Amino acid sequence: MASEQDVRARLQRAGQEHLLRFWAELAPESRAALLAELALLEPEALREHCRRAAEACARPHGPLPGLAERLRPLPAERVGRASRSDPETRRRWEEEGFRQIALNKVAVLLLAGGQGTRLGVTYPKGMYRVGLPSGKTLYQLQAERIRRVEQLAGERHGTCCTVPWYVMTSEFTLGPTAEFFREHDFFHLDPANVVMFEQRLLPAVTFDGKVILERKDKVAMAPDGNGGLYCALEDHKILEDMERRGVEFVHVYCVDNILVRLADPVFIGFCVLQGADCGAKVVEKAYPEEPVGVVCQVDGVPQVVEYSEISPDTAQLRASDGGLLYNAGNICNHFFTRGFLKAVTREFEPLLKPHVAVKKVPYVDEEGNLIKPLKPNGIKMEKFVFDVFRFAKNFVAFEVLREEEFSPLKNAEPADRDSPRTSRQALLAQHYRWALQAGARFLDAHGAWPPELPGLPPNGDPPAICEISPLVSYSGEGLEVYLQGREFQSPFILDEDQARELLQPQES
Numbered sequence: 420m421a422s423e424q425d426v427r428a429r430l431q432r433a434g435q436e437h438l439l440r441f442w443a444e445l446a447p448e449s450r451a452a453l454l455a456e457l458a459l460l461e462p463e464a465l466r467e468h469c470r471r472a473a474e475a476c477a478r479p480h481g482p483l484p485g486l487a488e489r490l491r492p493l494p495a496e497r498v499g500r501a502s503r504s505d506p507e508t509r510r511r512w513e514e515e516g517f518r519q520i521a522l523n524k525v526a527v528l529l530l531a532g533g534q535g536t537r538l539g540v541t542y543p544k545g546m547y548r549v550g551l552p553s554g555k556t557l558y559q560l561q562a563e564r565i566r567r568v569e570q571l572a573g574e575r576h577g578t579c580c581t582v583p584w585y586v587m588t589s590e591f592t593l594g595p596t597a598e599f600f601r602e603h604d605f606f607h608l609d610p611a612n613v614v615m616f617e618q619r620l621l622p623a624v625t626f627d628g629k630v631i632l633e634r635k636d637k638v639a640m641a642p643d644g645n646g647g648l649y650c651a652l653e654d655h656k657i658l659e660d661m662e663r664r665g666v667e668f669v670h671v672y673c674v675d676n677i678l679v680r681l682a683d684p685v686f687i688g689f690c691v692l693q694g695a696d697c698g699a700k701v702v703e704k705a706y707p708e709e710p711v712g713v714v715c716q717v718d719g720v721p722q723v724v725e726y727s728e729i730s731p732d733t734a735q736l737r738a739s740d741g742g743l744l745y746n747a748g749n750i751c752n753h754f755f756t757r758g759f760l761k762a763v764t765r766e767f768e769p770l771l772k773p774h775v776a777v778k779k780v781p782y783v784d785e786e787g788n789l790i791k792p793l794k795p796n797g798i799k800m801e802k803f804v805f806d807v808f809r810f811a812k813n814f815v816a817f818e819v820l821r822e823e824e825f826s827p828l829k830n831a832e833p834a835d836r837d838s839p840r841t842s843r844q845a846l847l848a849q850h851y852r853w854a855l856q857a858g859a860r861f862l863d864a865h866g867a868w869p870p871e872l873p874g875l876p877p878n879g880d881p882p883a884i885c886e887i888s889p890l891v892s893y894s895g896e897g898l899e900v901y902l903q904g905r906e907f908q909s910p911f912i913l914d915e916d917q918a919r920e921l922l923q924p925q926e927s
């Protein structure tokens with residue numbers, strides 16, 4: 420173990436000796452823990468990190484100056500559209516996606532290292548239940564979609580195939596996530612195909628470049644952003660694991676979108692047939708200030724401009740058709756070839772510039788009191804997963820329908836948007852639509868027929884509650900055999916048992 424003198428000398432080189440200011444008061448175990456933590460911080464890198472944080476913080480926050488002139492929408496030839504393509508083209512994309520899945524060439528990678536501060540829960544977001552009739556968590560829905568897509572690809576191609584699930588966690592989420600998966604028997608996935616790995620942490624820093632102590636014996640550390648993915652892939656030899664398994668294409672996604680289509684064959688097939696090395700799913704932005712990044716070009720190079728970095732004026736610009744000029748909302752669903760990820764980890768990662776997040780960071784004051792600040796007092800430096808798009812040789816975007824594929828869980832109740840309620844409603848409205856399309860009719864909770872609506876209201880509860888297990892249908896397929904011409908009482912859960920029962924011959 421490093422000695423106190425050693426660590427002190429290293430901290431001096433980094434200009435951070437204040438981190439040992441409570442040394443004399445610490446018990447032996449606390450001293451050991453603090454030394455172990457500090458010994459991991461490399462002095463030159465730490466000095467540089469603090470300098471960059473303070474420098475970035477001194478620059479004006481918010482919209483990047485001069486950005487508007489450098490910005491253009493993506494050229495049309497780089498954008499595929501799921502909803503506006505003819506059925507034959509869509510079928511070709513889907514078929515190609517299923518073919519690659521059946522060949523075991525597709526993996527999914529979940530970004531789950533975030534702290535979910537806006538939602539205000541102390542456990543990982545994936546463990547959240549939004550209040551579905553089945554009580555399922557986000558992790559369970561995702562696991563079941565993996566199982567179903569494997570099954571669909573296998574049936575089409577007469578194989579038994581695997582979509583490995585890589586889960587990037589952080590110090591905050593690894594323990595509880597791993598335990599949750601074990602408790603739930605990995606949702607019946609083979610644990611050998613679920614690979615969890617941890618991203619790095621970085622110290623949080625005051626506005627004048629001093630690392631923050633969150634306790635007398637502990638540095639305030641935070642995950643290094645979802646762009647920490649690339650260092651984490653290298654740290655844990657994940658690309659080598661992918662190579663051993665024969666994985667060529669990776670669908671990277673964020674944890675909180677209840678409608679996420681894991682290893683979506685249509686998206687994968689589109690990207691593969693376009694020869695893309697990097698791709699992003701997008702939806703039309705709902706309103707100018709919506710907190711989603713915009714997929715566009717900066718100086719002619721495809722990039723995402725994050726919502727915190729685009730000015731309200733630019734966000735409101737209109738195109739000639741009256742729609743928003745910067746309309747391609749990033750839903751944090753990305754496609755990468757393994758080859759591209761390898762080039763990023765080997766070559767481009769050091770070129771990624773960290774972004775500054777100004778946050779409230781609990782700290783210990785000079786007298787040793789623990790303080791929970793009411794105003795932001797610290798800087799966290801984060802890399803963004805999409806900042807590698809500019810290194811792609813062939814970047815494509817793929818636009819999908821919001822009501823089918825995007826409803827993120829960001830805010831606690833009673834927020835109007837992106838809350839547990841809106842996520843639940845989005846999923847149940849989708850399942851109700853699928854059921855109606857498959858020929859079902861529903862009696863509402865009072866035994867009455869809901870009024871025939873030309874379309875469902877975009878927000879709010881569907882007229883009847885119908886939840887369909889992802890193990891029965893991945894994206895609305897194959898439901899007619901259970902539902903055609905049948906009447907159901909709301910609430911209705913179509914899970915595997917119910918599906919089997921519905922296939923039994925009916926008594927007359």
Ligand SMILES: CC(=O)N[C@H]1[C@@H](OP(=O)(O)OP(=O)(O)OC[C@H]2O[C@@H](n3ccc(=O)[nH]c3=O)[C@H](O)[C@@H]2O)O[C@H](CO)[C@@H](O)[C@@H]1O
Nearest residue numbers: 530531532533642644645673674711712749750751803827
């Ligand atoms: C940087 C980024 O991707 N921003 C996107 C993210 O914004 P948003 O600000 O909502 O991003 P979040 O903070 O929710 O993070 C997105 C995902 O990254 C994970 N995470 C985050 C930080 C970290 O250190 N490690 C980690 O794994 C989170 O667990 C989550 O799964 O989703 C929006 C859609 O919902 C997009 O429009 C934004 O462009």
